[in-house]
Amino acid sequence: MSRGGRLRWVVLGVLGLYFLLPLVAMAEFSTRGTAGHRSLHAWKAIGADPDLIQAIVVSLELAVLTAVLMLVLLLPTMTWVNLRLPHLRRVIEFVCLLPLTIPAIVIVVGIAPIYAWVTYLVGDSPLTLTFVYVIIVLPYAYRALDAGLTAMDLGTLTEAARGLGASWWTVIWRIVVPNVRGAILSAALVSVAMVLGEFTISSLLDFQTIQVEINLLGKRDADISIAVSLAALLFAFVLLFALAFAGRRRREAVDDR
Amino acid sequence: MTAETGVSVRMEDLRRVYGRTRALDGLTLDLAPGELVALLGPSGCGKTTALRALGGLERLDAGRVLVDGADVTDTPASRRDMGMVFQAYSLFPNMTARDNVAFGLRLRHVPAARRRTRADDLLDLVGLAPQAAQYPHQLSGGQQQRVAIARALAVEPRVLLLDEPLSALDAKVRAQLRDEIRRIQVEVGITTLFVTHDQEEALALADRVGVMNTGRLEQIGAPADVYARPATAFVADFVGLTNRVPGVAAGGTATVLGTEVPLIDGSDTGDVAVLVRPEALDVAADPEGGARVVAASFLGAVGRVQVRMPDDGLLIAQVPSGAVAGLAPGAPVRVTARAVPALAVAR
Amino acid sequence: MTQAIPRRRGARWRRAADYLPVAPFAVYVAVFLLWPTYIVLSGAFTDDHGRPTTANVATILGSTDLAAFGRSVELSAATAVIGAVFGGLLAWAVVTGRPEGTLRRVVVSASSVLAQFGGVTLAFAFIATVGFEGLVTVFFRDDLGVDLFAGGAWLFGMPGLILVYSYFQIPLMVIVFLPALDGLRRQWREAAESLGGSSWTYWRYVAGPILAPAFLGCLLLLFANAFSSYATAAALVSQGSPIVPLRIRGFLTGEVVLGQANLGKALGFGMVVVVAVVMVLYALLQRRTSRWLR
Numbered sequence: 001m002s003r004g005g006r007l008r009w010v011v012l013g014v015l016g017l018y019f020l021l022p023l024v025a026m027a028e029f030s031t032r033g034t035a036g037h038r039s040l041h042a043w044k045a046i047g048a049d050p051d052l053i054q055a056i057v058v059s060l061e062l063a064v065l066t067a068v069l070m071l072v073l074l075l076p077t078m079t080w081v082n083l084r085l086p087h088l089r090r091v092i093e094f095v096c097l098l099p100l101t102i103p104a105i106v107i108v109v110g111i112a113p114i115y116a117w118v119t120y121l122v123g124d125s126p127l128t129l130t131f132v133y134v135i136i137v138l139p140y141a142y143r144a145l146d147a148g149l150t151a152m153d154l155g156t157l158t159e160a161a162r163g164l165g166a167s168w169w170t171v172i173w174r175i176v177v178p179n180v181r182g183a184i185l186s187a188a189l190v191s192v193a194m195v196l197g198e199f200t201i202s203s204l205l206d207f208q209t210i211q212v213e214i215n216l217l218g219k220r221d222a223d224i225s226i227a228v229s230l231a232a233l234l235f236a237f238v239l240l241f242a243l244a245f246a247g248r249r250r251r252e253a254v255d256d257r
Numbered sequence: 258m259t260a261e262t263g264v265s266v267r268m269e270d271l272r273r274v275y276g277r278t279r280a281l282d283g284l285t286l287d288l289a290p291g292e293l294v295a296l297l298g299p300s301g302c303g304k305t306t307a308l309r310a311l312g313g314l315e316r317l318d319a320g321r322v323l324v325d326g327a328d329v330t331d332t333p334a335s336r337r338d339m340g341m342v343f344q345a346y347s348l349f350p351n352m353t354a355r356d357n358v359a360f361g362l363r364l365r366h367v368p369a370a371r372r373r374t375r376a377d378d379l380l381d382l383v384g385l386a387p388q389a390a391q392y393p394h395q396l397s398g399g400q401q402q403r404v405a406i407a408r409a410l411a412v413e414p415r416v417l418l419l420d421e422p423l424s425a426l427d428a429k430v431r432a433q434l435r436d437e438i439r440r441i442q443v444e445v446g447i448t449t450l451f452v453t454h455d456q457e458e459a460l461a462l463a464d465r466v467g468v469m470n471t472g473r474l475e476q477i478g479a480p481a482d483v484y485a486r487p488a489t490a491f492v493a494d495f496v497g498l499t500n501r502v503p504g505v506a507a508g509g510t511a512t513v514l515g516t517e518v519p520l521i522d523g524s525d526t527g528d529v530a531v532l533v534r535p536e537a538l539d540v541a542a543d544p545e546g547g548a549r550v551v552a553a554s555f556l557g558a559v560g561r562v563q564v565r566m567p568d569d570g571l572l573i574a575q576v577p578s579g580a581v582a583g584l585a586p587g588a589p590v591r592v593t594a595r596a597v598p599a600l601a602v603a604r
Numbered sequence: 605m606t607q608a609i610p611r612r613r614g615a616r617w618r619r620a621a622d623y624l625p626v627a628p629f630a631v632y633v634a635v636f637l638l639w640p641t642y643i644v645l646s647g648a649f650t651d652d653h654g655r656p657t658t659a660n661v662a663t664i665l666g667s668t669d670l671a672a673f674g675r676s677v678e679l680s681a682a683t684a685v686i687g688a689v690f691g692g693l694l695a696w697a698v699v700t701g702r703p704e705g706t707l708r709r710v711v712v713s714a715s716s717v718l719a720q721f722g723g724v725t726l727a728f729a730f731i732a733t734v735g736f737e738g739l740v741t742v743f744f745r746d747d748l749g750v751d752l753f754a755g756g757a758w759l760f761g762m763p764g765l766i767l768v769y770s771y772f773q774i775p776l777m778v779i780v781f782l783p784a785l786d787g788l789r790r791q792w793r794e795a796a797e798s799l800g801g802s803s804w805t806y807w808r809y810v811a812g813p814i815l816a817p818a819f820l821g822c823l824l825l826l827f828a829n830a831f832s833s834y835a836t837a838a839a840l841v842s843q844g845s846p847i848v849p850l851r852i853r854g855f856l857t858g859e860v861v862l863g864q865a866n867l868g869k870a871l872g873f874g875m876v877v878v879v880a881v882v883m884v885l886y887a888l889l890q891r892r893t894s895r896w897l898r
Contacts, residue, residue: 004700011697012707015690015774019718022726022771025733025740077629084622095633100825101883102641103832105849106872110640110647135637193716199723200834204853215724226732229725233717240713314794334797341798347791350896351813360809361799394895405795412799 148183282472340409546591691777
């Protein structure tokens with residue numbers, strides 16, 4: 001039942017315009033040719049710039065690594081806390097919300113000495129950014145996973161499984177993961193979106209990620225940098241839209257009332 | 258608070274379709290002034306839709322609603338002057354019990370002092386005077402529903418609508434509140450429509466019970482009538498327990514388990530299944546009897562026995578609670594029927 | 605009945621063992637979050653020779669950097685309010701539609717992306733829109749004869765930052781406020797209606813007061829978010845009147861005065877204080893919210 005009438009459509013219209021306009025502008029700007037024609041020259045040039053390609057690859061790798069490390073770290077911990085250490089739930093929640101309170105730029109200031117240590121141990125590949133990225137993405141990932149874990153009846157299902165003889169690993173792998181698939185996907189995609197858009201830390205720690213490269217290009221070749229920006233954005237859109245529509249195919253419980 | 262005579266209500270040929278479901282399929286129902294009618298039926302039968310349509314919260318595809326003779330079909334809910342009590346969660350969480358009750362009065366610009374007095378009077382009526390300053394989250398489910406009733410009555414509505422108000426409550430609270438609701442309704446004298454899926458509730462509370470099925474009214478009548486003289490097999494099945502005993506109907510009677518049972522008007526003839534209530538069957542231990550006990554339960558006031566008949570049918574009979582001990586599973590028994598009027602439907 | 609000593613030791617071991625699975629997470633967070641924070645906070649109170657001092661903080665408080673804080677606060681407050689109001693309206697527009705409908709899915713997905721869509725990309729997007737050669741600028745100049753930059757290069761100053769920041773503040777508001785709107789029960793609206801209320805009275809007496817803590821909480825969250833943001837400003841503002849994060853960059857890259865690294869930490873400390881206060885208020889409001897909307 002739709003309510004709100006005209007006001008609703010006015011709001012949607014005005015804000016829709018505000019949000020679409022820059023995207024349209026980006027598309028328009030990046031396809032400007034000479035003498036008023038449209039040209040895909042800027043888009044094609046993306047493939048020709050080795051630094052840019054390298055930066056895109058690095059960012060994509062970072063996105064995957066961050067999502068994986070975040071899940072490996074958070075999911076077992078949250079499951080365990082929910083089941084066995086419920087009094088720690090508030091603590092975990094607080095810890096995961098801390099990165100919102102401590103601005104990325106402040107973390108960068110404090111993390112430089114630690115990263116000296118990390119580069120000494122693991123090398124100086126940009127992929128070491130994963131460690132910091134996981135921290136940054138904690139608040140969003142925690143919210144997504146928490147919503148999923150509280151929606152499934154974790155306690156009851158676990159007791160049932162344990163009563164039938166399952167080990168803890170079986171519980172996590174066969175009971176928890178399948179039931180919070182949506183939340184896992186959500187958390188993973190939020191991580192990907194965040195990594196693709198991250199600039200502060202990578203630029204100040206002097207790593208060449210996609211956003212750093214875009215910024216560099218922007219000073220030199222605005223067309224290409226805007227084309228890449230739009231591409232990155234559309235990529236993230238597509239991923240998240242796919243998630244939203246995949247969620248629709250949830251089977252409805254049989255109603256035997 | 259003096260009892261005022263309520264108003265008459267008429268719901269005429271209501272129709273409402275949702276997608277492919279016919280929620281209301283030509284429902285016609287009259288409520289006499291001051292009467293409490295219970296709408297009873299399984300989930301999805303349309304009883305809640307009917308109630309909400311009466312209250313103006315649901316649009317109708319066809320049909321009319323008349324209150325005190327006036328057509329209110331096109332009147333919005335906020336101007337129908339009806340009080341509504343929902344199943345749960347309807348109290349405004351940001352207001353105390355007193356403020357909740359006084360809300361309708363505040364909307365009508367009643368001065369604060371009079372609002373407070375009236376709210377307190379109503380809370381007293383529902384037995385919650387000490388809780389006036391508490392917030393909904395501090396009240397139990399039963400208490401919240403009492404406040405909801407007080408709130409609905411505060412604006413002196415012409416009709417009271419109750420949408421399964423007891424369904425979300427514990428059994429014991431439910432029974433208590435049920436009697437309270439009846440007491441208040443009689444005291445205030447307001448015309449009331451009460452929706453429920455619990456037949457015990459409907460039979461206990463109502464002046465008349467309407468049994469609904471797939472959007473239509475199957476039968477409406479006094480509780481005793483609906484129970485003893487069901488108009489259709491559905492009503493017989495839904496209200497109380499029913500046994501289907503095969504027999505042959507002719508001339509207004511049928512022979513059931515050796516007894517001639519008079520049939521209710523509207524019964525079929527020929528090969529029929531007679532719908533017999535458990536309390537119309539007698540079970541006696543009999544080594545020559547062809548029937549065997551399957552299980553016997555002690556229910557406190559009465560006992561209930563499941564019996565396997567020679568023709569392989571299963572019957573449920575009611576016995577005095579003292580007889581249960583003597584009816585062990587497997588014991589041979591004889592089942593007879595009493596000559597109580599019953600409905601027969603074609604087999 | 606119980607064998608006292610062996611049982612007790614076993615129980616204690618078991619309880620300690622219960623905490624083991626949480627250890628990896630704890631260690632990770634300690635190394636990559638708590639330790640850097642400690643470095644910043646302690647560094648703010650240490651001078652160049654490692655001795656404790658409040659000189660850094662005092663210097664900041666007395667200098668032009670205080671003005672940077674003022675500008676940060678101004679920017680954050682303005683965009684928090686804009687984001688809260690328009691984001692709230694957008695969330696309401698979405699919630700009044702079908703819960704499984706396309707509109708809701710599209711808006712929520714788009715908001716999830718745009719809320720993270722800060723920084724460089726955003727700056728460039730707006731340059732492409734209202735920059736010197738932007739789509740809208742050109743349209744106004746060529747088709748309507750209006751010069752959008754007649755009053756100065758506003759896009760690269762405070763007004764520009766406000767416009768651009770709103771692009772991620774509004775979606776963030778949609779994401780964090782939508783659950784609160786979902787928590788409004790249908791029965792409250794219907795009860796208000798059947799008691800004689802209109803849309804206006806419902807919002808004024810019921811929905812408004814119920815949503816107020818959540819709304820304020822989200823507004824605070826937006827404030828903290830804007831206050832912490834660095835990337836967008838970095839891309840848009842090259843010099844002039846910087847906000848705090850840009851000043852910190854200045855200290856980090858030695859743009860300002862060499863050897864004053866700890867001043868940067870003091871600024872960082874200032875930021876943490878502001879954001880921490882805001883988040884504490886937010887947490888308090890959340891508790892009130894969850895009591896009514898759960």
